[in-house]
Amino acid sequence: MEREAEFRVLSSLLSDALRGKGGAALVTGPAGYGKTTLLRAFGGAAAARGAVFLSATATRTDNDPWELFDQILRHPAIPSTVPGALSHDLAEGGDRTLSAAQLHEIWKPVQELARDTPVVIAVDDAHHADDTALRGLLYLSRRLEAAPIVVVAALSSCPLDERALFSAEMSSQPHCRHVQLGPLSAADVADMVADDHGPEAAEFDRLSGGNPLLLGALIEDARDRGASARPGSIAGDHYVKAVWRFLHRGHPALVALAQAVAVLGEAGSPALLGETLAIDPMVAAQGLNTLEAGGLVDAAGFRDERARDALYAKVPARERTKMLLRAAAVLQQEGAPALRVARLLAAADDIGEPWMVGVLRNAADQEQRDGDFPCAVRYLRLARQAVARGSAEEAQITSDLAAVEWQLDPLSVVRLLPDLEAAAWAGHLRSDQTENLVTYLLWHGQREKAITHLTDREGNVRPTGWTSRFRSWLYPALLTGVGGAPADERSVEVAVIGGARIDDDILIAAEQALLNTRLDDSALVPALTALAVLVYTERLDRAGVWIDTLLKAADRRGSVTWRALVSTANSLIDVRRGVLRSATTHANRALSLISHRSWGMAIGLPLSSALDAATGRGRHDIAASLLTVPLPDGIFNTLSGLYYMHARGCHHAAIGRHMTALADFDSCGDLMREWEIDQPALIPWRSDAALAGLRLGRTAYARSLLAEQDELTQPWDMRTRAATLRVRALLAEGRDRVALLTEATTTAEQTADLVGLATGLVDLSRAQRTVGDTDAARTTGLRAQLLIEQSGLEALARQLPRDVLTAKKTRAERKPKPPQPAPSTRELSDAEQRVASLAAAGFSNREIASELFITVSTVEQHLTRVYRKLKVTRRPLLAKALNSHA
Incomplete structure (x- = not known):
């Protein structure tokens, strides 16, 4: 076992013995280090070189010193009568302490044997031997100078087994060598396993x-x-x-x-x-x-x-x-x-x-x-x-x-709710703990029980901090139903749902709320509401930055629920940006992190996002499978349920079930009016209902809905305004339709809504063709095609006229390569072109960095130069600028 050096030490003692000089060795090491193997190998070598090998092994259970001597002396080279006679003499003496005369008698046969041939005596596990037996070994080791006898004793190096006196006495002999076995080196191990398991x-x-x-x-x-x-x-x-x-x-x-x-x-x-x-x-x-x-x-x-x-x-x-x-x-x-x-x-x-x-x-x-x-x-x-x-x-x-x-x-909290409620009624919970209880009850659909903890005996709402805001998000009816915050309250948490005017003060407050977010239950509503303010005002890049921060924090803390919620928010943002493949990935991740039942009343959020993404991509089979997911009772009393209902209506409309779609859109409207949250930034149900109505021939109905939506749309809500213009254009003819769709696409360019912009461009291209503007129609169609390819809008691509695709292919095949221009301030480098193309397609800076294997800081530097060269100030304008630049 890779003990060549140690074996050479013992072999040198044997060589001395063959020349008539005795010696001794102490072999020490932990159990399993090969002391026994080394002694056996040495014994075999000694016998092969003509020496007599006498061996013994001490055991912990043996306390008779003669046992060790008996093992040594019972060898064919020693007369069989000797051990028996010595044993009888010691037994007759009855004294465990051996005298020098007795020790002389014990070793006399060995010394006589050594006159004719060298003798090797090996004692294994000597640390187990009786003190008397060890004294006997010491007696012999002191008399080896003139006798060709080698004494080798193997002992454990464990301090608990230490035989300090014996080791010291043996080591003090000038002819004694100490062989200390250490662990095998890494190289030794590699040599031993190389044949079969080298790697x-x-x-x-x-x-x-x-x-x-x-x-x-x-x-x-x-x-x-x-x-x-x-x-x-x-x-x-x-x-x-x-x-x-x-x-x-x-x-x-x-x-x-x-x-x-x-x-x-x-x-x-x-x-x-x-x-x-x-x-x-x-x-x-x-x-x-x-x-x-x-x-x-x-x-x-x-x-x-x-x-x-x-x-x-x-x-x-x-x-x-x-x-x-x-x-x-x-x-x-x-x-x-x-x-x-x-x-x-x-x-x-x-x-x-x-x-x-x-x-x-x-x-x-x-x-x-x-x-x-x-x-x-x-x-x-x-x-x-x-x-x-x-x-x-x-x-x-x-x-x-x-x-x-x-x-x-x-879901694991459900079993604790009865005990928590009893504790609340007994007055054993602090106010923040009661807030958490209300959150759990609302999440799992136990609305009536939650209300009892929100109101005092006179029916007045207790001031419960963020929980009072949470009820407005999950159950909008509770915002006014039990004395919630007034709709004109100017705060981050009710700004969107309450329809308040959103200005710079609220935007700053939203970012401040995100900056102070700590991942616990009390931070749930502040984070989500602050994100909503950024999302609904088209600050999607900023919202994306905070999403990344929150997701990293959730991963670092190991909060599965927070990862699911933040992934859902990420998916909702991607849907609004029109990056539908990414939206699908994030929605699926959210749905896989916790079970459908664990989502409680909030399951409508990831499901609606997944539905919208599937519908936009034309994956109606996937959308249909999502509609089979069981929903909890009462979900349509929640805002989550409204999002789901609206997404379901969009799916039905996309597959031609306009009556079913209209029923969903009208139900959304009825509930939003009932809950007094009827404002398009949340759910623009009117434009979708108007479009379904038009498909069913209900023109007057569609006009009235669009007029209402115009009146309710906030000045900052360019997304809804563009959607209203797109549908209104269908009520117009000829160049009036072209004008409305042109205004719709110009408005959409001020948002991050690639789906809305691409849809408007497709409609505009068709309208331009109708009035005979063939070149303009082809140019608009090609621009729409670029957005469709960037966003993965497979369903929308089928609405493009065939000659647009033909023109795009012909243009690519026949257009001669222009001579390379001299560098100018307007020319984009290859790196800038790649970054700009991905940004125009709706990718976030982080996603661009990951896609191109560069840092986020490098992406930001490239975009700064791109904006300056293309003379644009907002990300949504990049697609048009790139198309013109090409």
């Missing part, structure tokens, strides 16, 4: 720690599994058995110590292990050093989890619990951090004393701040089991537990 040599080295015993077992495991064994999966049954052999061949304390390390994990310091096992901390420290030297553990714990699990399983459950609780108590007394103590309590899955509840709650709070929500849930569940039912303490723990579970899966 995994580093893993073999890591798992074995250079211990030959463990390495051999790993090689066997790898061979059993064949060539398919992968790093991290090498260790198997052979390895586990080797670990047990290592432990049982060492000091008895090692097994208990290794099991305690397995139970306590990273908390297992020498002092704590000593307290837990009721042993001297110095003994624990020495044992840990032995486990580390033997390759079982390193600074991070067990090198392989299979070994840890095997040791852990051997500890009876009751003993494990006692060990963990004892260790937790010791750490608590020492003032250890709550997290360290709580991990032991959670592993014990039991609470023995009242102080442990406080520790678990403190640790849960820390884990929540650090984003380890599963651990926080475990601590709080354990703490909740240990307090009195119905107590104020249980109410606080239950509220904390619900807040943490909400971050992982909103």
Whole structure:
């Protein structure tokens, strides 16, 4: 086992013996390091070179010194009568302390044998030998100068097995050599596994720690599994058995110590292990050093989890619990951090004393701040089991537990709602905890119960902070139904839904709210409402920046619910930008992060986004499958349900079911009027209903809806104004239609709405063709085609006249390449052209950076130069400028 250097030391002693000079050696090393193998190899070499090899192995259970001598002397070269006679003489003496005369008699046969041939005596596991037997070896080792005898004793280097006096005496002899076996080097390990598992040599080295015993077992495991064994999966049954052999061949304390390390994990310091096992901390420290030297553990714990699990399983459950609780108590007394103590309590899955509840709650709070929500849930569940039912303490723990579970899966909170309600009625919840309770009830459709916690006995609304705003977003009827904020209140949280005038002050307040967002339940509404202000005022780039920030924070904290919500917001923004493939990706991610039932009343948001994206791309099969997702009862009493209903109506309209579509649009309108939130920035249902009405021949109905929408549209809402103009154009003829569609596309260019702009351009191209403006129609159509290709609007592409596609192809094939112009301020570099094209297609700066493998800062620099060269000031104008520049 790669011990050539050590073997040469012993061989040199044998050579001296063959020349008539005796010697001795101490071979030390941890269990499994190959001491026995080395002695056997040396014995074989000695016999091959003509020496007599006498061997013995000491055992921990043998306390009779004669046992060791008997093994040595029972050799064919020694008369068989000698051991028996010596044994009889010692037994007759009845004294375990051997005199010099008795030792002389014991070694006399060996010395006589050495007169004719060199003798090698090897004693394995000498640290187990009786003190008397070791004295006998020392007696012989002092008399080797004139006799060709070699004495080799192998001992464990474990401090717990140390035989200090024997080792010191042997080492002091001038003819004694010390052979210390260390771990195999990485190169040695690589040599041993190179034939079959060379690429995994580093893993073999890591798992074995250079211990030959463990390495051999790993090689066997790898061979059993064949060539398919992968790093991290090498260790198997052979390895586990080797670990047990290592432990049982060492000091008895090692097994208990290794099991305690397995139970306590990273908390297992020498002092704590000593307290837990009721042993001297110095003994624990020495044992840990032995486990580390033997390759079982390193600074991070067990090198392989299979070994840890095997040791852990051997500890009876009751003993494990006692060990963990004892260790937790010791750490608590020492003032250890709550997290360290709580991990032991959670592993014990039991609470023995009242102080442990406080520790678990403190640790849960820390884990929540650090984003380890599963651990926080475990601590709080354990703490909740240990307090009195119905107590104020249980109410606080239950509220904390619900807040943490909400971050992982909103559905898990449902089972806690009855207890939380009872706690609220008993006055055991703080106001912020009551706000959270109302949020959970509204989310899961328990509206009436939520209202009872929003009002006092006289029916007046309690001031409940952000929860009062939340009800306005999820249940708009509650905004006025139970005395909510007045519609003209100028604040970020009601600006959009209440139809308030949005100016620079509100926009600044929205960004400030996002800047101060902390990912907990209280931040849910501020973040979403502030994003809504940016989205509905076409600040989509800014909203996208905040989405990235929130998503990174959610990923960092491990909040699944927040990731789902932010992904939904990302998808909704992509739908408004017309980047439908990206919108589909984000919506699908949101729906996969938590179950449909976990979404509660909010499921209409990701479903509506996915529906809009599928409809815009002409993927009506996907849209139809989305409509089969079960919806919770009462969803159409929520704003989420309105978005879903509107998206469903758009799908029906796209496949020609105009009557069904109109029913959805009219229902949206009825509810929005009833809830007093009827303003187009939220849902522009009138333009869609007017279009469906026109398809059904209801011209007067369509005109009245468009007039109403014109009156309600806010000055900043260019998106809705463009949509109104597009539909109104269908009521006009000839050049009046061309004029209205031209105004509609000009208005759409002031927004990020690529779908609306592309739709307007397609309609304009067709209208221009109708009045005979063939060249203008072709130019407009080509521009629409560019947007359609950029946005993935497969359905809209089919509405383009065939000659537009033909003209585009002919133009590309026949147009001669112009001579390369001299550089000018207006010429775009290749890099600027790539960035500008993606920006015109609706990609965010982050997406452009990812697509082109550059930094966001580089994207911003390119766009600054593009705007200057093309003389545009807004991103929505890029597509037209690029087309003209081409």
